[in-house]
Amino acid sequence: MEKNLLSLRGVKYFFVFVFSALLLLDACHLPEERRLVGRVYVIDKRIQTPADIVPVRSPEVIPYVYTRTCSLDTLPVPEKKQKFFDMMLPAILVAKTNLDFTRQEVERLIRKKKMTRLERKSLEELMKKYHTKNVQELIKRLYTFPVSIVLAQAAIESGWGTSRFFVQANNPFGMWSFNPDHNRIAAASTRDGTKVYLRKFRDIEQAIDAYYKMLATGKPFAAFRDARMHESNPDSLIQYLKMYSERRDSYVQDLAKVIRTSHLKKYDHYKIAPEYIRKKQHFRLFEE
Numbered sequence: 001m002e003k004n005l006l007s008l009r010g011v012k013y014f015f016v017f018v019f020s021a022l023l024l025l026d027a028c029h030l031p032e033e034r035r036l037v038g039r040v041y042v043i044d045k046r047i048q049t050p051a052d053i054v055p056v057r058s059p060e061v062i063p064y065v066y067t068r069t070c071s072l073d074t075l076p077v078p079e080k081k082q083k084f085f086d087m088m089l090p091a092i093l094v095a096k097t098n099l100d101f102t103r104q105e106v107e108r109l110i111r112k113k114k115m116t117r118l119e120r121k122s123l124e125e126l127m128k129k130y131h132t133k134n135v136q137e138l139i140k141r142l143y144t145f146p147v148s149i150v151l152a153q154a155a156i157e158s159g160w161g162t163s164r165f166f167v168q169a170n171n172p173f174g175m176w177s178f179n180p181d182h183n184r185i186a187a188a189s190t191r192d193g194t195k196v197y198l199r200k201f202r203d204i205e206q207a208i209d210a211y212y213k214m215l216a217t218g219k220p221f222a223a224f225r226d227a228r229m230h231e232s233n234p235d236s237l238i239q240y241l242k243m244y245s246e247r248r249d250s251y252v253q254d255l256a257k258v259i260r261t262s263h264l265k266k267y268d269h270y271k272i273a274p275e276y277i278r279k280k281q282h283f284r285l286f287e288e
Contacts, residue, residue: 038098041276050075053087060273064090065205069170072161081262084161088154088172088204089147089267095208096144097272103142110135131217140225141216146234148264152255153244169200173211234259
């Protein structure tokens with residue numbers, strides 16, 4: 001009798017073990033959860049170490065959005081640089097893709113003889129967001145520019161993913177904060193004895209959106225906005241970014257060097273993989 005009970009218990013535990021193993025195996029093959037951002041289905045990915053960064057192996061890029069940054073300081077220089085580009089590129093392409101769709105929708109709306117009330121309201125909200133009352137100026141502000149420039153600026157401003165602002169504040173572009181309502185962290189140094197701050201972002205995605213908006217609306221970048229309407233060569237466009245840094249011409253020279261030595265122009269032809277783009281007839285402004 002006792003032997004039979006032991007045997008039954010053994011069978012019971014065996015099946016529990018097998019069932020648990022099957023559940024674990026099934027969980028490992030679950031599809032990654034997607035989140036719709038504008039027209040792009042992104043995949044939020046947690047990152048603890050550089051090993052968690054997914055390599056970009058194709059011009060059709062899977063839109064991983066990393067929920068936080070991590071320091072790349074301990075990696076050998078070539079690996080550090082590639083990991084940095086792999087971490088930044090998908091989120092940059094998500095933002096760029098959505099800006100392009102938004103601009104195309106604005107261009108479609110102004111060609112219409114009559115807009116609906118919702119279309120007019122959406123357009124007005126967009127003009128308010130980009131600080132203009134002129135629709136042609138809005139279109140100019142929505143124009144994007146080569147990804148190589150964005151990557152080069154992020155690399156320089158973050159020290160290739162090693163700066164305190166990058167690691168602690170998800171701020172790869174060295175964006176300052178002059179608004180006390182901003183989420184921000186203090187810089188280590190002061191300006192003429194006054195404490196200064198840099199912005200702190202929720203994640204890389206939020207930082208990239210703020211970067212694009214800064215270049216789209218900031219007065220120091222008006223000439224850059226004019227130039228990108230008819231110029232797509234990164235070497236020419238970066239000449240209009242002198243005002244981004246107090247180093248002026250030296251900063252532009254550094255941008256040119258990073259673009260050249262890191263072969264960043266190849267990324268100008270990279271796109272979000274089409275299966276991650278929401279297909280629909282028209283793109284509604286501000287759609288979540």
